[in-house]
Amino acid sequence: MNSPTLPDPIAGAAADTVQRGTAMDRALPPPRWRRTPMLAALATAAVFGLALLLAWQRQPQLQTVRAAQLAPVRAGLFRDELPLRARAEPIRSVQLDAVEAGLVESVQARDGDRVEVGAPLYRLRSPEQEQLLMQRGAEVAQQMANVSAQRSAQATSLAQNRRELARLQAEQQQAEADYGRLAPLAAAGFVSAAALEQARRQQALATQLLEQARQDQRIEADIHAQSLAEMARAVDGLQHGLRLLQEARARLQQTAPIAGQLSGFTLQVGASVRPGDRLGRIDDPAGGMQLAAEVDEYYLPRLRAGQLATSADGPLSLVQTLPQVQGGKVRVLLRWSGPPPALQPGQAVELRLQLSRPAPALLLPDGPGVQTRLYVLHGRELRRRAVRLGRRAAGQVEVLGGLAAGEQVLLSQPPSDAERLALP
Structure with missing residues (x-):
């Protein structure tokens, strides 16, 4: 009697494989960059960098401040001083202005001569x-x-x-x-x-x-x-x-009204003179010297007689302010508290006029960027901030509020009025 035939498992699997079409697939070796760990890390870093670049490009770009000039806010004494450049001039001086018109017939004195009262200077012919x-x-x-x-x-x-x-x-x-x-x-x-x-x-x-x-x-x-x-x-x-x-x-014969040194007298024979022409002046150095300086008309309300000033030649005081404004400037006269130094008329003197007493304050160097809305350093950025500023004097600005000591502020002119700027 014949026994039943059992199915062959291997043959069945082969047949099933043939039926599903997987007999043609085979395993491939992994790529070379997966087989090398360093190449894999570099690829991952490149993908991450590309993602960051795309994210940075989507963000708004900050304008860069080139050659930014920064300075810290510091605590100190605010010296309300005004630097001036003054010129020495005699206290007693007389201008020689022509009062009559005519032609110069003769000149009896020269520039720099020492003349006495009534000495002939020149004669006109009319x-x-x-x-x-x-x-x-x-x-x-x-x-x-x-x-x-x-x-x-x-x-x-x-x-x-x-x-x-x-x-x-x-x-x-x-x-x-x-x-x-x-x-x-x-x-x-x-x-x-x-x-x-x-x-x-x-x-x-x-x-x-x-x-x-x-x-x-x-x-x-x-x-x-x-x-x-x-x-x-x-x-x-x-x-x-x-x-x-x-x-x-x-009056065609002009004489010296006072005794002194003739200055700026360059009249020539044959020259035509009209009334009001400035012909020179007579300085009397024996009467003392004073300083004359020009001050911006902005400071006119703060100028008072008796204000002190300092110079290399000693302390001075303001004696007179000439209120006439010419070219946006007013003229002030200062004199030394003690004996005046030996100066020549016209010699320049550097001085500082004290407008008020020194007082403790937060200070910031003055600059075009120091305005009521200025830029403060935050990391590598400059952020705009509203502050309260006070007096300005001698290159310093008084800070009344909005800033703290040690903060860095942009002094130079910002390239725009954006709320944030970047440093290079």
Whole structure:
């Protein structure tokens, strides 16, 4: 009897493999970079770096500050001082300005000479002034001749008026005498009433003519007196103008008003001079020296007489502020507290003017970037911050709030007004 046949497991597996199509697959060796640990690590680092680069590119880029100038905030004494560059000048000095126009005829002094009071400096020649002087003199002479003729005519008129008045007085007296003689005769009946009336009318007429002549002579005398007074005033005015021209002629010769050293005097013969031209000055070093400096008009409200200043030659004090502003500057005068040093006029002196007393404060060096919104260092970034700043003096800025000692601040001009900036 035949036994049943058992299936072959190997044959069954082979058949199953043939049916699923896996008989053609085979295992491949791993890649070379997986077989080398260093290559695997480098590949992983490259992938990670690429991911970081993509993430960095997605973030906004910060503008870089090139050549950034940083400085720390520090605690110290705020010295409210103003650095100035002043020039020495004599306290007693007189400017030589031309007061008359003309051509330089002669020069009697040179620049740098020591002159005394009244010493001749230069002389001008003015043909126009000479002509005007002759014309004004002729006008004065003509007016005086007119006054003389008027006075002569007045004297003649007065003599004639006196004679006329004497005649009228005589006629009036004769008329009174005739009336006085006829009145008693008429009363006695020896003279008619008509003759008496005629004598009375003659007396009244003579009296009226006499009074009218006196009144007319008074009016004429007043008119003559007023005319002479006006002519006299005209003569006085012409004579005053003549004196002024003579004084102007005398000023053509310029003399030294004070004793001292002539400075800046470069006048040449033949040069044309107009009124107001600056010709030089006379300095009197014996009267002492002072310093003159120009200060920005911003500090004008804070300038006061008596403020102290320091220089290499000793302490000074502000004695005067000239309030006239020229070119945005005001002029101040300072003098030494003790004997002045031996300085030449025009010599420059460096000094510091103290506007107020030193006081403790947080300080920051001044710069274009130090504003009410400035940049503070955080790591490798500069972040914008609002702060409160106070006074500025001598290259220092007083910090009132918003900063702490030790923080680094950007002093230079930032490239933009972004909230964050990067350092290179």
